[in-house]
Amino acid sequence: MTAPRILMWADATEPYEAAIAEAGLAGRVHLTALARKDSPSPELLAETEVILGWGAPAGVLPKMPKLRWIQSLTAGVEGWLALPDLPEGVALTCARGTHRHSMPENILGAIFHIAKPYHAIEGDNAEHRWTRRMAMPLTGKTLGILGLGEIGGELARKAAGLDMRVIGTRRKTGTAIPGVAEIFAPEDTDKVLAQSDFVVCLLPATPDTENFLDASRFAKMKPTAWLINFGRGAVIRDGDLIAAVTGKVIAGAILDVFRKEPLPPEDPFWSTPGILVLPHIGGGFPGRDKVVGALFAENLGRFLAGHPLRELVDRKLGY
Numbered sequence: 001m002t003a004p005r006i007l008m009w010a011d012a013t014e015p016y017e018a019a020i021a022e023a024g025l026a027g028r029v030h031l032t033a034l035a036r037k038d039s040p041s042p043e044l045l046a047e048t049e050v051i052l053g054w055g056a057p058a059g060v061l062p063k064m065p066k067l068r069w070i071q072s073l074t075a076g077v078e079g080w081l082a083l084p085d086l087p088e089g090v091a092l093t094c095a096r097g098t099h100r101h102s103m104p105e106n107i108l109g110a111i112f113h114i115a116k117p118y119h120a121i122e123g124d125n126a127e128h129r130w131t132r133r134m135a136m137p138l139t140g141k142t143l144g145i146l147g148l149g150e151i152g153g154e155l156a157r158k159a160a161g162l163d164m165r166v167i168g169t170r171r172k173t174g175t176a177i178p179g180v181a182e183i184f185a186p187e188d189t190d191k192v193l194a195q196s197d198f199v200v201c202l203l204p205a206t207p208d209t210e211n212f213l214d215a216s217r218f219a220k221m222k223p224t225a226w227l228i229n230f231g232r233g234a235v236i237r238d239g240d241l242i243a244a245v246t247g248k249v250i251a252g253a254i255l256d257v258f259r260k261e262p263l264p265p266e267d268p269f270w271s272t273p274g275i276l277v278l279p280h281i282g283g284g285f286p287g288r289d290k291v292v293g294a295l296f297a298e299n300l301g302r303f304l305a306g307h308p309l310r311e312l313v314d315r316k317l318g319y
Contacts (some may be wrong), residue, residue, distance in 0.1 A: 005030045005066075006300075007044060009053030010073060012289060016052060019293030025300055050303065052296055055079045061087055069303055071296050075099070075283065076232060077313050078205040092313040093299055097150045098291045099283030103230060104155035106282050108162075110228050110254045111138065111198055113276070139163040144196030146189060147203045147231060148177055155200065156180045167192055193220040198228060205232035206318030213237065218244035226251050230282045233258035238269070245274040256282045 006029050008016055013033040020026050032044060036054060045063045051070045061067060062085045069091045072080055077094050080086060113119065115136040124131045143159045145152045145168035156166040160179030167182045169189055177183065184192055189212075193199060199221060203209045213227070214237040221227070227250060229236060238259070244250050252274035261280055263269060269277050299309050313319060 003028055003030050004049040004068075004304075005032065005044070005047040006050045006052065007040065007048040008033045009036060009040075009051055009056070011036050013052075015289035015293040016296055019290070019297040020300060023297040023301055025297065025304065028304055029300070050300070056083065058083055058085060061085055061090070069093070069309070071095075071299060072313075073292060076204060077319065078232070078234075081313075081315060081318060091309055092315070093309050093311045094313055094319070095292050095295060096311040096319075098288065098295060099285065100150050100154050102285040102288075103151050103282045104158050106256070107155055107200055107228060107230055108158060110256075110276075110278075111143075111159075113254070114198070114226050114252070115141075140165065141197040142167060142195050144168055144192040144199045145180075146192065146199065146201045148180065148183060149202065152200075152202050153177050153180075155202075167195060190217065190220045193217060193225075194222070196225055197222065198226050201227065201229040201231045201235055203231040203235045204319040205234045208318075209235045211235075211237040213241070215240040215244065218249050221250045223248060224251050227253040228255075229253070230256045233261075242268055242272050242275070245272060252276075254278065256280055 008031060010016070017031060020029065020031070034040060034044075040048065040060070045060070047066060048064050049066045049068050051067065052073065053070070054073050061083065067087060067090050070080065070093070072092065072094045075094050075096045075098070077092060080092055086092075115138055117133040117135055120133060121131070140163065142165045145156060145166065148156065148168040148170040152168060156168065156177060156179040159166050166180050167184065168180060169184050169186050169192055171186060173183045173185050201213065203212060209232070212235045218240060227241070233255075241253060245252055254276045255269060256278040257280060258269070263277060269275050295310065302309050
């Protein structure tokens with residue numbers, strides 16, 4: 001069997017090459033590294049069987065007659081699925097689960113930012129001003145998680161350790177999740193919104209979730225509740241959220257994901273009191289490439305052996 005050509009279409013490929021070597025697969029494949037800004041040569045297009053990358057421009061993939069598998073470097077694959085010419089028979093896998101520790105920690109950081117007055121105290125410090133401030137206890141508060149997947153489950157476990165009551169939505173409601181008091185179907189999202197003091201959105205971007213959180217759903221939330229979005233920006237109807245926060249329908253929002261990134265300077269999210277913009281910090285952490293590299297190396301071994309791939313994307317569901 002001829003060794004397959006692997007196109008590593010990324011700016012820092014060393015961790016992936018190291019993972020392949022560590023898995024003992026380096027001698028069984030031909031590796032080609034290409035910067036994200038560069039375009040594959042006709043020869044490379046003709047020979048590539050596997051792509052490891054962030055995305056591809058429209059018109060490129062149909063020129064790869066041997067392409068059999070794409071490994072996305074991100075958990076979200078809406079960019080790949082949006083391609084009008086994504087070949088039907090090509091397997092698409094994602095980096096699902098590679099930030100199952102970092103993202104829950106960052107979400108908890110957002111919750112602590114809301115509940116504990118350290119930011120305000122930092123301002124007091126700058127003015128040498130002693131101001132008594134009250135921290136909100138998290139014990140007994142209800143955390144609603146929209147999207148109880150792997151990250152949501154890990155967040156639930158950590159939040160339950162803080163004595164928070166955790167509820168949430170999931171397509172499969174029959175299986176218990178440690179730390180989750182009650183699981184609702186997506187069509188019962190309003191029941192989660194009505195009970196929650198903090199609503200964390202972890203929903204993927206799909207046709208079903210486009211503008212999922214709109215004025216009607218914000219109206220179901222408590223006026224003291226906060227929205228925290230670490231899922232995808234398209235899930236929120238932006239203007240409705242701004243109206244809900246400025247109109248005191250909800251207390252505020254912390255957003256880590258947006259329809260357009262980087263968020264343009266003129267976007268009203270920046271200037272809306274009660275909305276905190278985060279620069280998409282959710283899943284990133286030092287050494288992430290090594291973790292994703294380990295997943296890719298495992299999948300490469302499966303690919304070479306003809307075994308099922310991990311984290312295979314269901315194109316109909318969108319994740």
